[in-house]
Amino acid sequence: MTDYAKGWYPSPNVGGRDQWWNGTAWTPHTRITPLELGDRSSPPAGPVSGIGAATLPTAVVSAALGFVSLFANPLFIPSLVGILLAIAALAGIRQMPPVGTRIAIVVMGATGLVLGLIGLAVEAFS
Numbered sequence: 001m002t003d004y005a006k007g008w009y010p011s012p013n014v015g016g017r018d019q020w021w022n023g024t025a026w027t028p029h030t031r032i033t034p035l036e037l038g039d040r041s042s043p044p045a046g047p048v049s050g051i052g053a054a055t056l057p058t059a060v061v062s063a064a065l066g067f068v069s070l071f072a073n074p075l076f077i078p079s080l081v082g083i084l085l086a087i088a089a090l091a092g093i094r095q096m097p098p099v100g101t102r103i104a105i106v107v108m109g110a111t112g113l114v115l116g117l118i119g120l121a122v123e124a125f126s
Helices: 056-069 074-095 099-124
Strands: 007-010 017-021 026-032
16 A cells, blocks of 8 residues: 555545545544545545646635626726636536535636626626
């Protein structure tokens, strides 16, 4: 097991729980195994990276910028940044295990996307 990266893996000692592997040995730290992680029979080769790193704060900021763009949208910056953040948050939804977090990201990301588009339209036609 020493070839695996640090991270949470199915515990070899306690069923239904994950245990932290520090890169060389199991630590005493455990957690309940999340339900939606797919096949976890062996640890991954390395960390997951890419656009899936988007989180709930990204979606919240996109919604806030979309709202701001309705009232102040100099050079279309708030609406464009809000739209880009909403797209990043919605594209990264596949890697967010908790269902409640997924729902919040979809709601906030969609809100940011719609408000950003409305802000763009309002500024473009005024």
